[in-house]
Amino acid sequence: MEIHTDCLGFYNAPDSTGQTLFKCITDVFLRLNIPIERLKGYCFDGASNMSGRFSGVQARLKEVCPDSLFVHCANHSLDLVLQEVGREISLVAETLNFVQGIATVIRESSKRKELYVSMFGCDDVVNILAICPTRWCVRTIAINRVCSSYTELQKTLKILKDDTSVRGDARAKIGGLYKQSLKGRTLFGLLCCEALFEPCEAVAKDLQINNARAQGALECTNLLRERIVALRDDTVVQGIESKVTAAEQKIADVRQHRASKTPACYRHTTEPEAHAMSTWRQEFFEAVDLLTAELKRRFDQDGMKIAALRENVLIEAANSRGQQQTLELESLPLPQPISDVDRYRLDLQLKMLGDAIGLMEEDQA
Template sequence: MLAACKGGISNWRKATEKFNEHEKSTLHSDSSQRIAALGSTPINALLSDAAPKTQNTARNVLELMFRSVIFLGKKGIAFRGDNSRDGVLYELMLERTYNLPKEREWPLLWNNRGWYNGCKCHGTIFTDTRYVDKSMEIHTDFLGFYNAPDSTGETLFKCITDVFLRLNIPIERLKGYCFDGASNMSGRFSGVQARLKEVCPDSLFVHCANHSLDLVLQEVGREVSLVAETLNFVQGIATVIRESSKRKELYVYMFGCDDVVNILAICPTRWCVRTIAMKCVCSSYTELQKTLKILKDDKSVRGDARAKIGGLYKQCLKGRTLFGLLCCEALFEPCEAVAKNLQSNNASARGALECTNLLRERIVALRDDTVVQGIESKVSAADLKMPDARQHRASKTPARYRHTTEPEAHAMSTWRQEFFEAVDLLTAELKRRFDQDGMKIAAPRENVLIEAANSRGQQQTLELESLHLPQLISDVDRYRQDLQLKMLGDAIGDSPCHTVQDIATRVAKLHPQARGIFQDVEKLIKLCLCMPIAVASSERSFSTLRRLKTWLRSNMTQKRLTHLTLMHVHSNILDNVDVSALMRVFNSATPERKATFGRLPTWSSRRQQNGAFSANRWHKVGELPMYGELGG
């Protein structure tokens, strides 16, 4: 056929045969493909044009995904449901891409089954750290949850040291720690506090003030029968009324047009928040009597419940029950007021001891006949069953020693005796529980600073040797430290300082050169500020855990749980997070991600408007100041 192209076809009889033979040749196929390609776009050009569009769509979806995760993490909302397609994150992404057809078809919206894995967390502890920054402000930061294999003191100590190691913080800088009274935490020989004391001899341990107050009330409730019976009665009433909607409607009906007083159950763990439940029972005592009277004769109530209601009704008719309610209210109410103050982030050892002394004085003031007589008058006015004055006591003096037929003691005298017993026991337990070695050292440190700040122009002798200062502060010149304390009062102003926080605020406002004079005093101030008194802020992390680790997320891994909790607790930090920086970190992890999302922009509009925010915020937690506290 090549010859025909050069000289033409000479034998037309075989032209058709030659043409058919030429169509089967490789030369004809290649020529046909080249001619067809002349009028179309090359494939490499098509791929070059499609890749940027696909990567741009992928970047948009990735940014939507990051912002959706941030939103759900801040609000503590579950990411998924029973499966990967039945989750809030999936539905939120579909909703956000409703008017974006290309983004809606992106595989990330449906191929997310591999994001989740099922590893249950059986035992969890948490770590919070408290530190003071250069501006003399106290920070209490949640660091994460730790999945401990068991709860022994040795294991928990290893978990704590591992946290310090991961954050690149020398554990020798630990100056104070606060735990509850469990033996594995507060044990003198093998507890966590004993092991930390071996590593950090200069550190102080404080038994949580709120837990100590709870233990005081728990001891009173266990030893005094009047208090125990009253608490059981309040809990029984709440259980009977609240467990049935029919009974609750009957109870509400008894109020008529008046405001309904809701019955509250007693908190099973926190003894300092039971006053409200007692007040509710006292204020609705008459309505409760009517409700129980109707329910005890109601045949529709099952037998065991009706028997319990009958017992509560008989107990409700007795004056001793109302007397116990009023007595417990008088005992628990001041304790609850003190407990709220001990939960403050600015709580100090000196303030805790002063609150305890005020509480003890208030409790001692209740040991008065006029107080008991006032309670007895309220009980008598309630028209309840009072003890018979003619009834003799069960255990009588032998007849040969008695020369009268009058009763040896009125039953109401027994009530007074039990109330005074509760008062004495509460006073003694307050003194015992708050007589701690850590408190005895931390409070005098604060007293030295406050006395020095308030002694303007006065010469005072400050005894620093009794403060047991750590090695870091003890190495400074004693004369120089004493001189700085004497100059402190003249530098911070005329208004008196009541707390170390007041002193820290005024020192932070000094000129940098003037502030440099008090370098050693600043160390002592930071040492006092970072000392923990209660673990209330740490226990709020467990409240967060209760909201986050629901039935929908029971199979969440420990790593995912910690990350989600960090987002939820530190939601204020998420408001300033540079999403573009996070996307760049995510994109640079693997070559596949780089090919999928392409090159991400270096600067975002948020960074240009609000200033830069480091994407490695959580990688710099190790740069905490030297003064720290661990709560758990």
């Protein structure tokens, strides 16, 4: 049951349409004398030309190999989940932009690097990292380092914003980052992103190991969903807010959304109505809900479930060492001797043949 991997090479396609890529794949199999009918599975990203249900590469391969399985890359699915959260939740988007801006300002000049390092004194220096533009699952380290060196970054930005030797556009950007660092919302967003991204990065590492399994990917995703759902708790938010308060940040009074009051004729109490939740807490809970929903949607794949089921049957059969086992073959979508399309065509041909024989007999009569 060991995995054997071979790289078939790199091929330059004239364009990226599904039809062209399908022809390239079949051409490679033909040149290497590999029967494409024996293809049992393939894994792509979510692009329409690859994963499209009607004209994508996976749909065209499915026509040639009806019993094959398509699986959307698990690690890429997790990456898309975090992209959706960063695009829809303003708190997460603003925080990631702040981390990237800090890294760009400090790292683009050796003079600024030396000023930043001097803020640590005899302590160990925390190097600032830029955010990876494509891999969303490896951004936790950059967020953690900004959190751990937040005070030193503030001091560095405060000096740089008044430094006349810094060019005007850079100094304006530094001044904006400094004002943003004084807001409690910024540190709150950093701590929230740290809580959301850290478990996702741990799961991403497990999804990329050499002996990764389809069943293991589903189990890791379920555990990740449970971990994220557990963050939707007032005690978690209170803990984050206490850290912001302990850092002596300027926490401005957040404007509450206007509460929709119940008409007096329908109220049977004089108790005041509860106020709406603060904007920070609401945005964090929205991020948690969206992340949970996207995990369920992205990893709810029929191909992954069937692959995990077949995988378990093979492993159990290998571990049984010849012992008899009762397998539920009905629940295991195995390839049929003949596909439904071929069966329909065969029935149609038999019907046409029968009609032709009947017409011949009538003519002879």
